[in-house]
Amino acid sequence: MQVTGTVLTTRQVDAYHALTVVAPGIAERFRPGHFVAVAVGGSGTSMLTRRAFSIHDVKPDYGGTVEFVFAVNGPGTAWLAERRARDTLDLVGPLGRPFPLPRDPVTCVMVGDEYGSAVLFAVADALQRRGCRVDFVLGGASAGRVFGAMRARRMAETTTLTTEDGSLGMRGRVTDALPGVIADVRADAVYASGPMETLRGVTAVAVEFDIPVQAAVEERMACGIGVCMTCVLPVIGDDGITRMVRSCVEGPVFRGERVRFDDVGTIPFDALGAPGGGSRNAG
Amino acid sequence: MPVDMRTYLGHVELANPVVTAAGCAGSGSELAQFFDLGRIGAVTTRSITMAPRAGRPTPRMAETPSGLLNAVGLQGPGVDAFLARELPWLAQRNVRTVVSIGGGTVAEYTALARRLNDAPGVTAVEVNLSCPNIEDRGRVFARDGGASAEVIASVRAVMRYDVPVVAKLSPDTADIVSVARACVDGGADALSMINNPLGMSIDTETMLPALAAGTGGLSGPAIRPLAVRCVWQVRTALPGVPIIGMGGVLTGRDAFELILAGACVVAVGTALFHDPYACTRVLRELEELVAARGYQRLADVIGLAHRPPGAAARHRTDFEESSL
Numbered sequence: 001m002q003v004t005g006t007v008l009t010t011r012q013v014d015a016y017h018a019l020t021v022v023a024p025g026i027a028e029r030f031r032p033g034h035f036v037a038v039a040v041g042g043s044g045t046s047m048l049t050r051r052a053f054s055i056h057d058v059k060p061d062y063g064g065t066v067e068f069v070f071a072v073n074g075p076g077t078a079w080l081a082e083r084r085a086r087d088t089l090d091l092v093g094p095l096g097r098p099f100p101l102p103r104d105p106v107t108c109v110m111v112g113d114e115y116g117s118a119v120l121f122a123v124a125d126a127l128q129r130r131g132c133r134v135d136f137v138l139g140g141a142s143a144g145r146v147f148g149a150m151r152a153r154r155m156a157e158t159t160t161l162t163t164e165d166g167s168l169g170m171r172g173r174v175t176d177a178l179p180g181v182i183a184d185v186r187a188d189a190v191y192a193s194g195p196m197e198t199l200r201g202v203t204a205v206a207v208e209f210d211i212p213v214q215a216a217v218e219e220r221m222a223c224g225i226g227v228c229m230t231c232v233l234p235v236i237g238d239d240g241i242t243r244m245v246r247s248c249v250e251g252p253v254f255r256g257e258r259v260r261f262d263d264v265g266t267i268p269f270d271a272l273g274a275p276g277g278g279s280r281n282a283g
Numbered sequence: 284m285p286v287d288m289r290t291y292l293g294h295v296e297l298a299n300p301v302v303t304a305a306g307c308a309g310s311g312s313e314l315a316q317f318f319d320l321g322r323i324g325a326v327t328t329r330s331i332t333m334a335p336r337a338g339r340p341t342p343r344m345a346e347t348p349s350g351l352l353n354a355v356g357l358q359g360p361g362v363d364a365f366l367a368r369e370l371p372w373l374a375q376r377n378v379r380t381v382v383s384i385g386g387g388t389v390a391e392y393t394a395l396a397r398r399l400n401d402a403p404g405v406t407a408v409e410v411n412l413s414c415p416n417i418e419d420r421g422r423v424f425a426r427d428g429g430a431s432a433e434v435i436a437s438v439r440a441v442m443r444y445d446v447p448v449v450a451k452l453s454p455d456t457a458d459i460v461s462v463a464r465a466c467v468d469g470g471a472d473a474l475s476m477i478n479n480p481l482g483m484s485i486d487t488e489t490m491l492p493a494l495a496a497g498t499g500g501l502s503g504p505a506i507r508p509l510a511v512r513c514v515w516q517v518r519t520a521l522p523g524v525p526i527i528g529m530g531g532v533l534t535g536r537d538a539f540e541l542i543l544a545g546a547c548v549v550a551v552g553t554a555l556f557h558d559p560y561a562c563t564r565v566l567r568e569l570e571e572l573v574a575a576r577g578y579q580r581l582a583d584v585i586g587l588a589h590r591p592p593g594a595a596a597r598h599r600t601d602f603e604e605s606s607l
C-alpha cells in the first residue's frame with residue numbers, strides 16, 4: 001500500500017542516517033525482511049524511481065511507525081538525509097518476501113555487512129521469541145560503518161565485529177569471522193544481509209557447513225512492486241531450472257544456495273529463455 | 284457534470300482512454316493489489332514472444348533527469364505460459380486486455396497472432412515493431428516502413444477480423460509519418476506511439492556504461508515532447524486513424540496534452556513505477572480537466588489542438604449555452 005507519512009524523528013548513527021516515519025498501514029503488515037519503496041525529491045522532482053530500503057524497526061507509536069537506515073549514496077539518499085521531523089514522505093510497502101522463520105528453536109547466526117545489518121534485528125527478535133539462540137557477526141569498512149553493534153551485544157549470545165581497517169573488532173570481513181562462529185556456536189542456520197559479494201561469501205561458508213542460509217539481496221530496482229523487470233537475478237527453482245527472477249517480489253530474501261551469485265549480472269547460458277536457447281528465440 | 288470518457292480503438296469501445304503501456308504492468312496481477320484493473324480502459328501486456336526469454340543482464344536500469352533508461356530485453360514467459368496463466372487471469376476478471384507481441388521475424392509475429400486468435404479475452408493486438416529483425420542483420424522493424432508494413436499485413440491477415448491490430452511505432456526513424464502510413468496501408472486498425480527512443484548513460488565513477496547492455500530505451504517525462512510531436516505529425520497526416528499516445532504521462536494534464544495532439548487513448552508506463560495508482564489518478568485528473576474546459580465528451584477534445592489558431596473550440600458547453 002501507499003502511505004504519505006510524517007517524519008517523526010531523524011537521527012544519525014555513525015555513518016548512517018535513520019528516519020522514523022508514521023505509516024500505520026505499513027507497520028501493521030510488517031514482517032522482518034520487508035522493505036519500503038520511498039519517493040524522493042518531492043513533488044515535481046526529476047527523480048522518477050523510488051528508492052528501496054529495508055525496514056529496520058516498527059513501533060506502535062502514533063498508530064504505527066517504520067524506521068529505515070541508510071547511507072548517502074547518490075542524489076536520492078542525499079535528499080532523504082535532509083528530511084526533518086514533520087516533513088512528509090511517500091512510502092509504498094511493506095514489499096517483498098520476508099525472512100522465513102524456523103519451526104524449531106534452533107541456533108541462528110545473523111550476518112550483516114554495512115547498512116545491511118539494519119534488517120536483521122527484527123528477524124533476531126522474532127527468532128528469539130520462538131526460542132532460538134541468536135549470535136551476530138557484523139562488519140563494515142571501518143568502525144563507523146558497522147551498524148547496530150550495541151543492540152547486537154544487548155540481545156545476542158555472542159557478537160563478533162569485523163572491520164576492514166581493523167578499527168573495531170577483528171580485521172577483515174564478516175566472511176572471515178563466520179566459519180569460526182558457526183563452529184563455536186554449532187549454528188543450525190544463517191541469516192545474512194549485505195552487498196552481493198558478501199552474500200556470495202556467506203553462502204559459500206554456509207554451504208561448506210551444510211547449513212541453510214537466508215540471504216536478503218540488493219539489486220537495482222525501479223518499481224519495487226514487480227512490474228518493471230529490472231531487478232532480476234539468476235535463481236535456481238525447485239525444479240532445478242535457473243530463472244531470472246525479480247528480487248522485489250520473489251525476494252529480496254532467497255535461500256542463498258539457490259542464488260547463482262557467481263552469475264549475477266549475466267544471463268547464465270542455461271537459464272530459462274537465455275539467448276541462443278533455440279531457434280525459437282526472438283532477436 | 285460527469286464527462287463521457289468512452290473512446291474507440293477501431294470499432295472496439297473502451298470505457299475510458301487510460302491504459303497501461305506495454306511492459307510496464309507486469310502480468311497485471313501485481314497492480315491489481317493497488318486498484319481494480321477493470322476501472323481503466325485496458326491493460327496492455329508486456330510484449331509476448333514465442334519462446335520464454337530471460338532478457339538482458341543487469342544492471343537493466345538507470346535513472347536520468349526526468350527519465351529512465353531500461354534494457355529489459357523483453358523478458359517474459361513465452362506465449363504458451365502467457366496463454367495458460369496470464370491471459371486467463373485477466374480474462375476471468377473481465378479486464379480489457381491489449382496483447383503486445385514481439386518477434387524476430389515476420390513469421391514469428393504471424394505465428395504469435397495465430398496463437399492469440401482462439402484465445403478468449405484479447406481486446407486488441409499491439410505489434411511491438413521495435414524488435415530487431417533477425418533476417419535483416421538486426422535492423423529494428425520500426426525503422427523501416429516496408430518491414431513494418433510486412434509484419435502488420437501478415438498479422439492482420441491471420442488475426443480475427445473483430446480484433447483490432449495496432450502498430451506500435453518508434454521515434455527512432457527518419458520519418459515516423461511514412462512508417463505510420465505504411466502500417467495503415469498494411470492493414471493497421473490503429474497506431475500506438477511512442478516506444479522508447481534509444482539512449483545511453485555512462486557512470487562517471489566506474490567510467491563504464493551504466494547499463495550492462497550499453498544502450499537502453501528512454502522513457503518518462505524526458506520524452507514527452509517527442510511523443511507529442513510524433514502524435515501531432517501522424518494525426519495531421521492520417522486524421523482518421525485512432526492513435527494510442529504514450530511517453531512520459533505522469534498526470535491528467537500530460538494525458539490531455541497527448542489527446543489534444545490527436546491521441547484517443549493514452550498509455551501510462553514509467554509513471555506506474557513511481558505511483559502504482561498512476562492510471563486511476565491520471566484518469567480522474569483528465570476527466571476533471573476536460574470538464575473544467577467545458578466539455579462533456581472526451582471525443583470532442585481529441586485532436587483539438589489541430590484547429591486553426593483563433594478558431595472557437597466547438598462543443599463547449601458554455602458556448603452552446605450562451606448561444607441559446
Ligand SMILES: Cc1cc2nc3c(=O)[nH]c(=O)nc-3n(C[C@H](O)[C@H](O)[C@H](O)COP(=O)(O)OP(=O)(O)OC[C@H]3O[C@@H](n4cnc5c(N)ncnc54)[C@H](O)[C@@H]3O)c2cc1C
Nearest residue numbers: 049051052053054069070071073074075076077219220221
Ligand atoms: C531490497 C533493498 C533494500 C535496501 N535497503 C537499504 C537500506 O536499508 N539502507 C540503504 O542505505 N540502502 C538500501 N538499499 C539500497 C538503496 O536502495 C540505494 O542505496 C538507493 O536506491 C540509492 O539511491 P540514490 O538516489 O542515492 O543513488 P542513485 O545511484 O542516484 O540511484 C539511481 C537509481 O538506481 C537505484 N539504485 C542505486 N543503487 C541501488 C542499490 N544499491 N539497490 C537498489 N537500487 C539502487 C535507485 O533506486 C535509483 O532508481 C536497498 C536496496 C534494495 C533493493
Ligand SMILES: Cc1cc2nc3c(=O)[nH]c(=O)nc-3n(C[C@H](O)[C@H](O)[C@H](O)COP(=O)(O)O)c2cc1C
Nearest residue numbers: 304305306330353411477478502503530531552553
Ligand atoms: C521497463 C520498460 C519495459 C517496456 N517494455 C515494453 C515492451 O515489452 N513492449 C513495448 O512495446 N514497449 C515496452 N516499453 C515501452 C513503453 O510501453 C512505452 O512505450 C514507453 O515507455 C513510453 O511511455 P512512458 O514514458 O509512459 O513509460 C517498455 C518501457 C519500459 C520503461
Ligand code: FES
Nearest residue numbers: 224226228229248
Ligand atoms: S523493481 Fe520493478 S520488478 Fe522488481
